[in-house]
Amino acid sequence: MNPAGPPRVFLVDDHHLFRAGVKTELGDAVQVVGEADEVPAAIELIAERLPDVVLLDVHMPGGGGKAVIEAVKARHPTVRFLALSVSDAPEDVIAVIRAGARGYVTKTISGPELVDAVLRVASGDAVFSPRLAGFVLDAFASMPPGTELTGPLDPELDHLSPREREVLRLIARGYTYKEIARELTISVKTVESHVSAVLRKLQLSTRHQLTRWATERRLI
Amino acid sequence: MCRSREDRIIAGIAGGLAARLGRDVTVIRIVLVLSALVSGLGVACYVLAWLLLPAEGSSETIAARAVSDRQGITLALALVPVLVIVLLIATALHASFATSWGVPLLISAAGLVLVYRNAEDNERAWLIDSTKALLQLDAEPQQSRRSFMVRLTAGLLLFALGVSLIADGALSRSWLRPLGGALLMIAGTVVVLGPWWLRLARDLVRERQARIRAEERADMATRVHDSVLQTLAMIQRSADQPLEVAKLARAQERELRSWLFEGRAPGSFGTEGASTLSAGVEQIEREVEAAHGIAVDAVTVGDSPLDDELRALLAAGREATVNAAKWSGAAAVSIYVEVEPRRVSMYVRDRGSGFDPDAIASDRKGIAESIRGRMQRHGGTVVIRSVPGEGTEVELSVPRRPVRT
Numbered sequence: 001m002n003p004a005g006p007p008r009v010f011l012v013d014d015h016h017l018f019r020a021g022v023k024t025e026l027g028d029a030v031q032v033v034g035e036a037d038e039v040p041a042a043i044e045l046i047a048e049r050l051p052d053v054v055l056l057d058v059h060m061p062g063g064g065g066k067a068v069i070e071a072v073k074a075r076h077p078t079v080r081f082l083a084l085s086v087s088d089a090p091e092d093v094i095a096v097i098r099a100g101a102r103g104y105v106t107k108t109i110s111g112p113e114l115v116d117a118v119l120r121v122a123s124g125d126a127v128f129s130p131r132l133a134g135f136v137l138d139a140f141a142s143m144p145p146g147t148e149l150t151g152p153l154d155p156e157l158d159h160l161s162p163r164e165r166e167v168l169r170l171i172a173r174g175y176t177y178k179e180i181a182r183e184l185t186i187s188v189k190t191v192e193s194h195v196s197a198v199l200r201k202l203q204l205s206t207r208h209q210l211t212r213w214a215t216e217r218r219l220i
Numbered sequence: 221m222c223r224s225r226e227d228r229i230i231a232g233i234a235g236g237l238a239a240r241l242g243r244d245v246t247v248i249r250i251v252l253v254l255s256a257l258v259s260g261l262g263v264a265c266y267v268l269a270w271l272l273l274p275a276e277g278s279s280e281t282i283a284a285r286a287v288s289d290r291q292g293i294t295l296a297l298a299l300v301p302v303l304v305i306v307l308l309i310a311t312a313l314h315a316s317f318a319t320s321w322g323v324p325l326l327i328s329a330a331g332l333v334l335v336y337r338n339a340e341d342n343e344r345a346w347l348i349d350s351t352k353a354l355l356q357l358d359a360e361p362q363q364s365r366r367s368f369m370v371r372l373t374a375g376l377l378l379f380a381l382g383v384s385l386i387a388d389g390a391l392s393r394s395w396l397r398p399l400g401g402a403l404l405m406i407a408g409t410v411v412v413l414g415p416w417w418l419r420l421a422r423d424l425v426r427e428r429q430a431r432i433r434a435e436e437r438a439d440m441a442t443r444v445h446d447s448v449l450q451t452l453a454m455i456q457r458s459a460d461q462p463l464e465v466a467k468l469a470r471a472q473e474r475e476l477r478s479w480l481f482e483g484r485a486p487g488s489f490g491t492e493g494a495s496t497l498s499a500g501v502e503q504i505e506r507e508v509e510a511a512h513g514i515a516v517d518a519v520t521v522g523d524s525p526l527d528d529e530l531r532a533l534l535a536a537g538r539e540a541t542v543n544a545a546k547w548s549g550a551a552a553v554s555i556y557v558e559v560e561p562r563r564v565s566m567y568v569r570d571r572g573s574g575f576d577p578d579a580i581a582s583d584r585k586g587i588a589e590s591i592r593g594r595m596q597r598h599g600g601t602v603v604i605r606s607v608p609g610e611g612t613e614v615e616l617s618v619p620r621r622p623v624r625t
Contacts, residue, residue: 086477130554134519137558141522172519173567173613174554 007122010051011035012042012068013084014060018107022055022084025111030118039063043071046079052122056101058085058092069099082121084109093132094139098203103127125192126199133171136160136202158205160198167194223275229424231270231335260324267331275340285338292337296330353419371411379408447475467513474506497564498523500534501557504541508553512545515552522559529618532598533566536591540568540614548572548612563619571611591616 009030013019014037023032033049036042039062046054046068054072056065069081081101085092086108093104102121105114106129117127128136140160160168163184170180177195181188224235227245234252238245255262271283286292303326310322336347382404451472458464494500498520505516524530537555544553550572557566591614592602600618 130517130519130556134521134556137521169556169558172521172558173556174517174569174571 006030007052007118008033008049009118010042010046010049010054012037012046012054012060012065013057014038015057018057022114025114026118027111027115029115030122039067042068046072047076050076050079052080053118054079054081055118056081056083056096058083058096065101066095066099069096069101073100080121080124082117082127093135094202097132097199100203102199104132105129106131120192124196126195128168128171128195128198130172130174133168136198137165137168137172140201140205158201160201164194164198167191168198171195221273222278223270223273225276226428229421231266232275233266233269233273236273236276260322260328264324264327264331267328267335270335271331275343278340282335282338286334289334289338292334295337296333299326299330299333349423350416350420353416371415375408375410375412377408378404378411382406382408443479447479448472463513467510470509470515471506474509494526496523496525497530497534497557497559500526500530501537501555501566504534504538505555508538508541508545512542514545514550516541516545516555517552518555518557520557520559524559524564524620527621529598529600529621530564532594533564533600533616533618536594536600536602536616537566537568539591539594540616544568544570544572544612544614548574550611559620561620563617565615565617567613567615569611569613574606574608574611576606576608 006028007030009026009032011019011022011032012035013022016037019035019037023035026032030053033051034045036045039060042054042056054068056068058065065081065083065085072079072081081096081103083093083096083101083104084107085096085104086106097104102124103117103126105117105127109117109129120127137160140158166184167180170183175183177188177191180191184191221240222236223232224239225232227235227238229249234245234248237243238248241248252262252266256266271286272281274281303322307322336344339347382401385401385404451468455465455468458468494503501518501520505518508514509516526534537557541553541555544550548570550570553568553570555566555568558564595602595616595618598618600616603615604612605615606612
């Protein structure tokens with residue numbers, strides 16, 4: 001991370017037009033240090049330039065964004081990923097988040113919102129779209145009786161605290177972090193730390209819905 | 221009854237039989253192979269069926285065409301003297317089994333000649349290919365040609381040994397003779413024909429896959445044409461109306477998305493009443509977008525079948541969404557619906573102009589009353605939060621009936 005200037009961003013997307021569009025939208029708020037249109041080139045260039053944030057397309061030939069995250073994360077844990085996709089199907093979202101992305105936004109996001117999301121990921125926070133928040137609430141909902149357990153639940157990882165639930169609900173309702181902070185009379189920093197905690201649970205939980213989703217679609 | 225094109229190894233007769241009798245095709249195949257081994261009659265019947273049964277989707281049999289094929293019939297008849305000579309030699313050698321195989325073999329050979337000459341083009345191409353493969357005529361390297369000769373010699377030797385064992389009465393244990401003989405014959409056949417069979421099976425699988433892929437591509441093309449291309453054409457025609465273009469693009473995006481990620485066919489969105497809460501929310505999303513040219517983003521957590529309370533909730537939610545679309549001036553409305561064990565809530569939010577809830581104009585007050593009235597009749601609550609300049613959020617909530625299972 002480069003504390004002085006704007007975050008250094010790397011773009012990975014197999015559509016040239018889309019990369020050009022994103023670059024224009026990001027403008028001067030960030031410094032774009034490189035781009036790639038395929039998985040192997042992305043892995044190589046990211047390792048070489050070590051950006052703060054990688055803006056990553058989920059769907060690409062050759063393993064998609066997930067393959068890039070897995071290859072880079074192992075050797076360069078400081079690089080952060082923000083997934084960008086036209087699909088907001090839960091199985092896609094969960095795959096990249098569990099691979100290690102710190103956020104997920106859809107490609108219809110507006111320019112200022114995208115900049116905001118990049119800055120947030122660059123400073124170590126998580127980015128949840130309303131739909132992702134809805135999905136997490138769904139997956140971590142109280143289990144209906146009679147559901148089979150695939151393993152012992154870890155209370156630390158497999159349950160959301162009431163506060164986390166409230167924060168997610170407001171995100172799903174379309175509130176910004178600032179609005180959430182005002183609504184719950186807490187600081188924006190606290191909202192951010194709640195969201196980061198949820199992200200961690202989402203990545204590490206063995207909760208059966210997550211595992212089921214993943215195994216049904218052979219994602220893990 | 222007809223010969224199956226889908227389920228075929230040679231002519232598709234086993235597949236056709238299986239479809240007709242409703243049995244497993246593998247069972248039919250085993251029966252056919254056994255009957256062919258017991259006497260040549262099975263083989264002859266197979267070839268006759270090939271001649272007399274039409275292929276799936278075709279009305280004409282090969283036999284119908286063969287009747288007018290003079291030359292083919294002559295060729296088939298020319299096999300008779302060959303058979304007579306073979307039978308004579310067999311009798312001289314006291315190989316009685318050859319006599320019993322002779323007639324069916326003749327029928328089969330004659331039938332195959334007619335099939336070969338009169339089959340449909342694609343079937344004939346397959347026959348030629350597999351015969352070539354059998355004789356290794358298409359094998360490129362010299363080496364494989366040589367290995368084929370070695371295999372052929374070894375196989376024929378084994379086969380001859382088997383024949384002589386069956387024919388020869390010298391061995392003392394009577395059951396050992398036919399058993400050993402049959403085993404040797406089978407071994408000989410496997411050595412000679414094994415690789416050919418393997419290749420045949422591989423080709424068949426490949427051909428089937430190629431056909432399935434072609435069908436899928438055709439299906440995809442139709443769907444893309446029906447939805448995406450039509451929309452693109454409409455967009456070109458209304459290129460000077462940005463609102464209309466955005467509306468079309470948005471509706472198409474939704475349809476394509478639900479096809480690609482949820483497997484729902486384009487055009488399957490009816491206007492018929494939804495049966496679950498999430499389907500009802502999707503319907504509001506779709507219809508308000510189409511009617512007012514505004515983006516509606518809905519997130520639904522949990523789901524429930526619709527009852528009177530939930531229908532009222534959806535109706536009130538639709539009013540609120542339409543209001544936001546009409547009056548707020550915002551580009552997007554978000555809807556959030558959550559099903560909890562004891563209640564269901566719906567939030568409709570926009571970031572538009574907002575208003576002072578205490579000083580709203582009478583017409584809009586009326587609409588708010590219709591939302592409020594509807595909710596109160598079903599034991600629900602309404603909270604409207606609005607700040608001028610920041611937007612409006614309508615919170616609707618109804619208690620949930622215990623689920624009957």
